[in-house]
Amino acid sequence: MIKIVLLGAGNLAYHLTKCLLNKNDLEVVQVYNRSLEKINYLKSKTAITNNLLALKEADIYIIAISDNAIFELSKKLILKNKLVVHTSGGVDMKELHSISNKGVFYPLQTFSKDKDIDFLKVPICIEASNKKDLDLLENLAKSISNNVYNINSEQRKSLHVSAVFVNNFVNHLYAIGNEICAKNNIPFEILLPIIKETAKKIETLSPFEAQTGPAKRNDSITIAEHLAILNNKQQEIYTLLTKSIQETYGKKL
């Protein structure tokens, strides 16, 4: 039985707490948050606190808070010989700097409060400063997910940038598609099947092979027609991504 204290109440903390509470081989002994109000709903399921000096004994302390608060919080923790991990893709393990046994437990997924997540399919990227802690983290990760990876801090940073491209930036392109549809009284739902298929295609083809469209075909007439109906911001993005695709496939604008 792995005993866990979870610190935080954001989107990831919310879903992770929910998931951990449901596992028989894990015990969430306490949840900490700066404001008790946000974790009050957990009162019937585990101990809650807003006092860092009142943290309970546990095997793993999981800091699931925003990136820029990790360093400050970790400085305040007085935990000797206890494994403390953060859950961030963008933060180096070393930022847990006053902690002797440190690690990272990074679930690579996008979390919204209102949308349930099946953790079994969430890739968990783990890192620790020694073999014993890594084994413990691996046990924890494998008890909630089927996809566990050993990823060091440098790799994790690259992975995090990649995720910005394939998640945050992709979503912004969806938003631009939505914007263009709305302006022309076209229901955005028409685009949902192609969005789904585009994401699915790369399960069997590499994105390099899956590329299609006017930029790849070097179809300058269509590209000019498209640019003519876009606003400035959209034109700038269209032009840059078209150029990048053309360069990737060895053609020039």
Place this chain on the structure above:
Amino acid sequence: MIKIVLLGAGNLAYHLTKCLLNKNDLEVVQVYNRSLEKINYLKSKTAITNNLLALKEADIYIIAISDNAIFELSKKLILKNKLVVHTSGGVDMKELHSISNKGVFYPLQTFSKDKDIDFLKVPICIEASNKKDLDLLENLAKSISNNVYNINSEQRKSLHVSAVFVNNFVNHLYAIGNEICAKNNIPFEILLPIIKETAKKIETLSPFEAQTGPAKRNDSITIAEHLAILNNKQQEIYTLLTKSIQETYGKKL
């Protein structure tokens, strides 16, 4: 029974022919292609030809060829009082210029030869120059798909640009994610669950609401760290999309 002649042998033509041949209420009476070799595999299922003057009688002639060849091919067709449609998102209906009864039958999906498509879920955007032809096209569209939309040429052009953003450009961002992973010996498969979830999220949230990440949070430290590990091309795209997200949510770099 709607009789159809299909012209073309590209990815869309391939999948559309296959789909139409399987419907009991439709009859593919002939498939035309410039080169017979590419449609030879259809010989046992329907008549094939490479001679535009030998086209059979049908109710609808579907031109499923590349955008820039539609105009030239339509000029060569000698079909009086027959409905002729093209299947392109980017081409105006008027480009079928010597045709009296013209229309558009645009399946909004990405087609790869090696990947099967369930047409029932493919949105079909139809347009015709008169009510009778529109009804005929609607019958055809509804016999293969559950999602049929009346979309005029101007709207279709906007839809096509939107599709470039949410499909072609999105796939290019996947390719960049893949590139970054490969360079750092990270298996790209780690990103597949977040890619899928990002595409799925907007079925219940608008892309505007679904936005997350350092740009939205205005997290300048993470943004700087990300830029530091990207190459020039990646930096340019990262910077522009970050700026665009920040402007969308009312923040400045």
